[in-house]
Amino acid sequence: MxxxxxxxxxxxxxxxxxxxxxxxxxxxxxxxxxxxxxxxxxxxxxxxxxxxxxxxxxxxxxxxxxxxxxxxxxxxxxxxxxxxxxxxxxxxxxxxxxxxxxxxxxxxxxxxxxxxxxxxxxxFHLDALGWYREQDSPPGLAVLADAVWNQRRIRVRYHRWAAPQEVERELDPYGLVLKAGVWYLVAAVAGTQDAVRTYRVSQILRLEVDEGTGFERPAGFDLAAFWRDYLDGYDARRLRLQASVRIAPAMFSALPDRLDAALVRAVQASAGPPDAEGWVTVTVPLESVELAVPTLLSLGPEVEVLAPEELRRAVAGTAAAVLARYRPAGDGVRSSSAEASVASSASAASTAKP
Known part of the structure; x- marks a missing residue:
């Protein structure tokens, strides 16, 4: 040393x-x-x-x-x-x-x-991390990298989004990928070379390396090619909700600064001709109603959800709750009137014109 x-x-x-x-x-x-x-x-x-x-x-x-x-x-x-x-x-x-x-x-x-x-x-300086992001530095990353390099089987306790959220897995680690400052493990379920999955390293709750058990990487496995294929299918798996939305002209031109690239491409490809007010009707692919509401509300009053009705009601309900939260003391009549207007918009979702 x-x-x-x-x-x-x-x-x-x-x-x-x-x-x-x-x-x-x-x-x-x-x-x-x-x-x-x-x-x-x-x-x-x-x-x-x-x-x-x-x-x-x-x-x-x-x-x-x-x-x-x-x-x-x-x-x-x-x-x-x-x-x-x-x-x-x-x-x-x-x-x-x-x-x-x-x-x-x-x-x-x-x-x-x-x-x-x-x-x-x-x-010249390369900074691959996205804005408003911190470097993801999981504490067990160096140990995991050593297991990848030496082809040692690992056992992990992993936190995922689906239920049950905490699962035990025995994996053969093929490689590590750094994507926008976040580390991902590419691994196969032990003994099944065809079941290759990705795991966010920071979601690994417990890691054990089996120093006595190695594994054979599949002949010709290409980590970069696997990752490209994974990304190609990611948006198709993620964005399953198709929302019909009207967008004001100023917001339409500002979308690249407000939404991620996949959503912007879909919006631009689906845009119809402007209506009499200059608003454009588009189709926005989103993950779910729950996750779509904050995304659409972040765009302010320059967007209007037309369909599906469930999403329109959810946006209107959240807007009404925000109005109630910020209602000035002693202004109950005016606030109630505003909330009634929002609720009326929600109930009319099925009859709204594109």
């Missing part, structure tokens, strides 16, 4: 020039005192590292010195596929390994390419 850190320190100085003890400590994840001890050890071993005092000082290598100890070991080579996703590498327990591999690769490059690599890193 210390030998690897000393090499990383030398490579940092070789790649970046002068660095302060505080900067080195931050890069290596150690204390400043540890950096001082490491610098002394390197000097004692004959590495030409020296320091300059003052607020613009720091440590650097003697001009022209370059280490040739830049070979990658197996773990570092395997981590390189995560080079653009340092957060994912850390989740899988490969953060330090990836950092060491990148340092070695940079040190091995000729000077012009090394400088070009540095400019790219300064000017």
């Amino acid at each position: 210390r030998a690897a850190r000393l090499l990383s320190l030398v490579l940092l100085l070789q790649n970046r020039g002068r660095l302060t003890a505080e900067e080195l400590a931050g890069e290596l994840g150690v204390s400043v005192r540890t950096v001082y001890r490491d610098i002394e050890s390197l000097s004692g071993a004959g590495i030409p590292v020296y320091g300059d005092a003052g607020h613009r000082g720091g440590y650097q290598l003697l001009d022209g010195y370059r280490t040739r100890l830049t070979g990658l070991h197996a773990d570092e080579a395997e981590s390189l596929f995560l080079a653009g996703l340092p957060g994912a590498a850390a989740d899988l327990g490969l953060g330090e390994v990836l950092a060491a591999a990148q340092l070695k690769l940079t040190a091995a490059l000729p000077a012009p390419l090394r400088d070009r690599s540095g400019r790219i890193r300064e000017r």
Whole structure:
């Protein structure tokens, strides 16, 4: 561990020039005192590292010195596929390994390419996480990744949406997928290679790895291809409720900022000609009445549900409850009149015109 850190320190100085003890400590994840001890050890071993005092000082290598100890070991080579996703590498327990591999690769490059690599890193940054989302970092992810890599069978207690919500599963883990900051496990029920399913890792309540039982991955199993097929069928499985909705012109043009891409595509494909008021009637695919109500209410008064009647009643009922909740004290007559109007709209759902 210390030998690897000393090499990383030398490579940092070789790649970046002068660095302060505080900067080195931050890069290596150690204390400043540890950096001082490491610098002394390197000097004692004959590495030409020296320091300059003052607020613009720091440590650097003697001009022209370059280490040739830049070979990658197996773990570092395997981590390189995560080079653009340092957060994912850390989740899988490969953060330090990836950092060491990148340092070695940079040190091995000729000077012009090394400088070009540095400019790219300064000017381009990949952040694959969606807005308003936090990185999903389940505590057992590194253990699960080890089981995937070593092909070890696992037993899990899993929380799902359908009843019964907590189930026990014995699985052969084929791979892990990071989708929009959320980790998913792709696994087959133990002993049944055809029953491949996806499981959200954060929903695994308990994980046990059977170190004594391995499994054989199906010949030719392609994790990326499986995931593409899974996504292709996801919306078809999820969006089963077809709602007929009138949308005002301003809201219709604003939908890409308000709904997810699958819903927007369906709305745009189903849009009919504008009516006399400019409103457009569309078909919106939704998951269920319960989940559709908050989605449609979030669009405000510029949408009107026409069908199914159950959904129209649910939207009207929720709107009436909101009015009742915010009714000013002593304003019962006016609020009751508003609620009656909303209730009347709900009862007229079956006769509403498109």
